[in-house]
Amino acid sequence: MTAPAPDTTAPLALPGFDDAPSVSKDEPxxxxxxxxxxxxxxxxxxxxxxxxxxxxxxxxxxxxxxxxxxxxxxxxxxxxxxxxxxxxxxxxxxxxxxxxxxxxxxxxxxxxxARRFAKGAIGKRAVLSSWSAVLDYCRTAMAFDDVERFRILFLDKKNGLIADEVQQSGTVDHTPVYPREVVRRALELRASALILVHNHPSGDPTPSRADIEMTRTIADIAKPLGIELHDHVIVGREGHASFRGLRLI
Missing domain, CATH: 1.10.150 (DNA polymerase; domain 1)
Known part of the structure; x- marks a missing residue:
């Protein structure tokens, strides 16, 4: 006798769940x-x-x-x-x-x-053509960290992602950043452009005066070497701030 074909219309089962639509009075x-x-x-x-x-x-x-x-x-x-x-x-x-x-x-x-999925969305395309995916990735990767971290996205001439690196980790309200080290690493990777990213564990992504000065220093050092600073994005639980959008660079 031929075995009956499996029922492919049955609802999808998830581990840890009772698939029955109802339960008896004796069950929790x-x-x-x-x-x-x-x-x-x-x-x-x-x-x-x-x-x-x-x-x-x-x-x-x-x-x-x-x-x-x-x-x-x-x-x-x-x-x-x-x-x-x-x-x-x-x-x-x-x-x-x-x-x-x-x-x-x-x-x-x-x-x-979640972080791997978000990173995959920017890994195989020109970063600037998928800016919303970049922001989603940055928030997923960093917005909920309890200490400040400074991340750099290194891009090639076509704005493709060469590398994504966390350069520094700090305290709840400070991360040491060394502009010349940022540019040195960009030269090592033969990057043509950078996107800087860091988080504010307080939740408020508003740039501080130190954030602005550090960003402008990196831009000033990088530009003569043919490396463009596309943006610096600060992420937090309450949203994000783009230096380019705020016309700070």
């Missing part, structure tokens, strides 16, 4: 909620879910036998948003009651995947 109440949440995610998309419900979906993977809704809400309340939770230091995550190593690791894997 949260299983029905979880199944409905999964269906809403699959049918309406992630934008239909607030941060805490998206967090529930993540928590269900490593905590399949408990009601994770209170924990999801606690995480959002503690750190501020879904993105803030993923970007939180591993040690701070595991301080939250109910968050064990497996769950914290899941968060960091998702964070790394």
């Amino acid at each position: 109440h949260y299983l029905g909620h979880r199944a409905r949440l999964k269906q809403r995610f699959l049918e309406a998309g992630p934008e239909a879910l607030p941060d805490y419900e998206l967090m529930e979906l993540v928590l269900c993977r490593t905590l399949p036998r408990m009601d994770v809704k209170p924990l999801a809400k606690q995480l959002i309340a503690t750190f501020g948003s879904f993105a803030d939770v993923l970007a939180a230091p591993y040690e701070r995550l595991t301080e939250i009651k109910g968050i064990k190593d497996a769950t914290a690791t899941d968060f960091k894997v998702i964070e790394a995947a």
